[in-house]
Amino acid sequence: MSQVIVVTSGKGGVGKTTTTANLGVGLSKLGKKVVLIDTDIGLRNLDVVLGLENRIVYDLVDVVTGVCTPKQAAIKDKRFDGLFLIPAAQTKDKDSVTIEQMQDLCEKLKEDYDFIIIDCPAGIEQGFKNAIAGADKALIVTTPEVSAVRDADRIIGLLEANEIEEHYLIINRIRPDMVRRGDMMNVDDIIDILNIDLIGIVPDDQDIIISTNKGEPAVVNPKSLAGQGYRNITERLNGNNVPLMDLEGNTFLGKLKKLFTKKQ
Amino acid sequence: MLDLSRIFGRKNNSKDAAKDRLKLVLVHDRANVSPEFLQKIKDEIMQVLAKYMDVSDGGLDINLTTATGEDGKSRVPAITANIPIKSIKQK
Numbered sequence: 001m002s003q004v005i006v007v008t009s010g011k012g013g014v015g016k017t018t019t020t021a022n023l024g025v026g027l028s029k030l031g032k033k034v035v036l037i038d039t040d041i042g043l044r045n046l047d048v049v050l051g052l053e054n055r056i057v058y059d060l061v062d063v064v065t066g067v068c069t070p071k072q073a074a075i076k077d078k079r080f081d082g083l084f085l086i087p088a089a090q091t092k093d094k095d096s097v098t099i100e101q102m103q104d105l106c107e108k109l110k111e112d113y114d115f116i117i118i119d120c121p122a123g124i125e126q127g128f129k130n131a132i133a134g135a136d137k138a139l140i141v142t143t144p145e146v147s148a149v150r151d152a153d154r155i156i157g158l159l160e161a162n163e164i165e166e167h168y169l170i171i172n173r174i175r176p177d178m179v180r181r182g183d184m185m186n187v188d189d190i191i192d193i194l195n196i197d198l199i200g201i202v203p204d205d206q207d208i209i210i211s212t213n214k215g216e217p218a219v220v221n222p223k224s225l226a227g228q229g230y231r232n233i234t235e236r237l238n239g240n241n242v243p244l245m246d247l248e249g250n251t252f253l254g255k256l257k258k259l260f261t262k263k264q
Numbered sequence: 265m266l267d268l269s270r271i272f273g274r275k276n277n278s279k280d281a282a283k284d285r286l287k288l289v290l291v292h293d294r295a296n297v298s299p300e301f302l303q304k305i306k307d308e309i310m311q312v313l314a315k316y317m318d319v320s321d322g323g324l325d326i327n328l329t330t331a332t333g334e335d336g337k338s339r340v341p342a343i344t345a346n347i348p349i350k351s352i353k354q355k
Contacts, residue, residue, distance in 0.1 A: 183279060
């Protein structure tokens with residue numbers, strides 16, 4: 001069964017595009033056929049994060065307006081077998097795509113792909129409505145900051161209003177050192193506030209910037225902590241129950257604390 | 265049971281401030297209550313109270329907060345009112 005997944009957040013800059021790219025690459029490495037759709041029309045970015053910016057011929061607006069077929073627009077990633085990208089249009093505006101067009105496109109793509117992952121623009125306007133229109137489930141990306149968590153809460157409300165009941169949280173850019181000091185909300189704090197199922201955590205990691213510089217998603221770097229976080233999420237999307245990453249376990253104090261704190 | 269996290273972790277750290285502020289702001293976001301709407305409620309409460317007692321407008325404090333729900337776990341929106349009374353009108 002194909003899955004149409006929208007990656008959304010409300011707030012900008014929390015890692016939607018990075019998450020989309022990493023999950024796409026990760027799922028293709030698991031042998032799945034994946035197409036990523038950048039719906040951020042006018043602010044195209046998924047192409048550069050994936051390192052496919054020089055290979056764009058057609059874009060999302062060309063597909064939905066019938067200028068080309070979905071197959072023609074989907075750029076095949078030569079490094080990762082089974083990974084494709086439909087890039088956003090850069091020179092048009094967000095109203096160039098309608099909700100019905102997105103629903104039709106997602107239905108069509110289900111015939112050819114195991115996973116259709118939609119990178120949603122920031123905000124809650126037309127671009128957001130288009131991005132969620134054809135989705136069966138949603139991944140909400142947030143960071144441990146008040147502004148990002150607040151926007152995530154708003155997005156969860158809007159997803160429920162649009163009958164996307166299956167939605168999961170990704171907490172991105174966790175800094176274990178700050179969590180330990182009590183200067184950053186931890187996973188439990190955020191889950192408690194948002195009251196939503198967690199699908200994964202991604203620690204803050206310099207490798208993300210380095211890998212984005214190169215256009216090679218961190219999920220393929222076995223040494224990257226963020227890459228490990230993304231690999232775990234791809235496994236869970238694929239139906240495998242893998243344990244949550246242990247951020248405390250790497251330190252002496254963390255180990256000590258774990259020995260003494262009882263599980264509630 | 266000895267809780268080492270309490271000994272090692274300092275109280276009043278900034279994440280508690282973040283949590284408390286978020287909880288409050290989300291009550292307002294979720295309830296979708298505008299300041300105008302809250303003002304209308306305030307005005308009408310004052311009208312009712314004025315029939316029975318002399319209350320001061322200035323000391324009035326009506327806010328949306330959270331309370332523990334009936335299941336004893338979940339947080340639900342609540343209205344709290346703090347209204348100083350100058351004198352009670354005797355019939």
